[in-house]
Amino acid sequence: MAWFKRDKAGISTATEHKKEAPDGLWNKCPNCKKPLLNTEQIENKYVCQYCNYHLRIDSMAYFSILFDNNSFTELNANLRSADPLNFVDSKPYAERVIEVAEKTGLNDALRTGYGKINGLDLVVACMDFNFIGGSMGSVVGEKIARAIDYSIKRRIPFMIISKSGGARMMEAAFSLMQMAKTSAKLALLSKAGIPYISLLTDPTTGGVTASFAMLGDINIAEPGALIGFAGPRVIKETIKKDLPKGFQTSEFVLEHGFLDFIVDRRQLKEEVSNFIRLVS
Amino acid sequence: METIFDFEKPIADLQLQIDKVKQVAEKTKVDMSATLLELDEKLEAKRKEIYENMTGWQNVQMSRHPSRPQTLDYIQMMCENFIELHGDRTVGDDKAIVGGFATIGEHSVMIIGHQKGKNTKERQYRNFGMANPEGYRKALRLMKLAEKFNKPVVTLIDTIGAFPGIEAEERGQGEAIARNLLEMSVLQVPIICIVIGEGASGGALGIGVGDRVYMLEHTWYSVISPESCSSILWRSWDYKEKAAESLKLTSENMLTNKLIDGVIPEPLGGAHNNPEKMAATIKEQVLTDIKDLLKKKKDKLVEERIDKFCHMGVVIEGS
Numbered sequence: 001m002a003w004f005k006r007d008k009a010g011i012s013t014a015t016e017h018k019k020e021a022p023d024g025l026w027n028k029c030p031n032c033k034k035p036l037l038n039t040e041q042i043e044n045k046y047v048c049q050y051c052n053y054h055l056r057i058d059s060m061a062y063f064s065i066l067f068d069n070n071s072f073t074e075l076n077a078n079l080r081s082a083d084p085l086n087f088v089d090s091k092p093y094a095e096r097v098i099e100v101a102e103k104t105g106l107n108d109a110l111r112t113g114y115g116k117i118n119g120l121d122l123v124v125a126c127m128d129f130n131f132i133g134g135s136m137g138s139v140v141g142e143k144i145a146r147a148i149d150y151s152i153k154r155r156i157p158f159m160i161i162s163k164s165g166g167a168r169m170m171e172a173a174f175s176l177m178q179m180a181k182t183s184a185k186l187a188l189l190s191k192a193g194i195p196y197i198s199l200l201t202d203p204t205t206g207g208v209t210a211s212f213a214m215l216g217d218i219n220i221a222e223p224g225a226l227i228g229f230a231g232p233r234v235i236k237e238t239i240k241k242d243l244p245k246g247f248q249t250s251e252f253v254l255e256h257g258f259l260d261f262i263v264d265r266r267q268l269k270e271e272v273s274n275f276i277r278l279v280s
Numbered sequence: 281m282e283t284i285f286d287f288e289k290p291i292a293d294l295q296l297q298i299d300k301v302k303q304v305a306e307k308t309k310v311d312m313s314a315t316l317l318e319l320d321e322k323l324e325a326k327r328k329e330i331y332e333n334m335t336g337w338q339n340v341q342m343s344r345h346p347s348r349p350q351t352l353d354y355i356q357m358m359c360e361n362f363i364e365l366h367g368d369r370t371v372g373d374d375k376a377i378v379g380g381f382a383t384i385g386e387h388s389v390m391i392i393g394h395q396k397g398k399n400t401k402e403r404q405y406r407n408f409g410m411a412n413p414e415g416y417r418k419a420l421r422l423m424k425l426a427e428k429f430n431k432p433v434v435t436l437i438d439t440i441g442a443f444p445g446i447e448a449e450e451r452g453q454g455e456a457i458a459r460n461l462l463e464m465s466v467l468q469v470p471i472i473c474i475v476i477g478e479g480a481s482g483g484a485l486g487i488g489v490g491d492r493v494y495m496l497e498h499t500w501y502s503v504i505s506p507e508s509c510s511s512i513l514w515r516s517w518d519y520k521e522k523a524a525e526s527l528k529l530t531s532e533n534m535l536t537n538k539l540i541d542g543v544i545p546e547p548l549g550g551a552h553n554n555p556e557k558m559a560a561t562i563k564e565q566v567l568t569d570i571k572d573l574l575k576k577k578k579d580k581l582v583e584e585r586i587d588k589f590c591h592m593g594v595v596i597e598g599s
Contacts, residue, residue: 187586258452
């Protein structure tokens, strides 16, 4: 005889009595695997409250963290990738862009906007990793260039939040030249004496590291981010040796002198506005 | 041993045939000049047909030809009074990038370029032309020196990329290249850049921001090598030819896309077939440009350089 026995067959709970668990209420920390409540996550700036792991977030989340009352004006939102080379790999690039745009709701891998942080004006360009690995093609380059023009014209400090695998292969040499383009614009920004803050987040590699990400008046990074020029796999294959522990992390890059400091995302807004105040 | 690529086989076959006919003619003392003339014409036609219609991948092969002239060869052929300068004043002297003052014609210039090396020993010494951060920093130091003494800068690009190594990362490969891009864009003297072999990615661009950027006819310039592109996008090394086509990396493609300012023609069959002629053509181009660029006011020069790079890229604007 069974210990428990159903006295009626079938499910007898009425629909209105069923407990609903909406999607996305909980999330698992990718590092410590502990469950994180969504509302707590937002309050905690998407940093795990148990292990301080900085979750990968998108440009909208960074804007909400930085701008007062999440109030900002987006710049050049309507720029989209053309397909100047008619590039086809496993699928045509033109199709890929449309698919990714539909899936992510983004037009490309970078959002630019201006607003106030702690009452101070700031222009921010923030990369979106979900859009083809945050890769830099013509749109990313052009949006950064225009955002810098905006900064120079109105004499507003400028910040880039990098999160990218590097240059976008499907735009080949066009992507490569965006490195020169963004660096040239930053030279003009620098000449105008306007502060530029570069925040490197997980991951920042390739052509992005080899251009605007490393050119800040201050380069700062979130803890534990992968930061490098060549990817770890490429280096491992080239030198045929295992890589040292902690290689190419923010802490490693700080230790070698290429970052000014590492910033916890929960203090980001304070640190950035403090810096702007000090140099203004 | 001479290197003959697959696509050059019909030329080699014809050449062989001509040699044989000549031998027979000599042995038998029979007049075969009519046959020889015909074969010579055929050979010339074949050479034209093949070398003027090379695919992306064939250009990549040509750019890597073992006897292709390299930076130090060109310096020797084009320049006089070369003084090589060493070191980045911080870490060491990178052997993958060489540079120094020299004269080209009547002008004193700073000439800088990648050096790959020609045999196994040299290639190891030069790290196959893959520079470490100190290479880019040496290049920048020399460019600043040129700026100080108001001398034009000439760079010769030939690399499969900046070196991906542990020390390179520790010493800031990304920062070194980025710094060069920024500084070159505002350098107060004329800069002429020429891709003489391979132009891969940031490693090439790191000495490639100039008022005039050229590619020799049979070179390539892109964001990544066709092999690496194949391995990333198709997850196999077998699609390198397809990748070479897709990347539109030839001098002709790059000029069409307005990413370079001009193509410098090579002697038929490639630069290695007549290095002296190649060097003379480059020298002529460089002298023309120096004359032209030295006439410009410094502000104007820099402004036009920045404008040129800022116009690169294709985007769609609209909702």
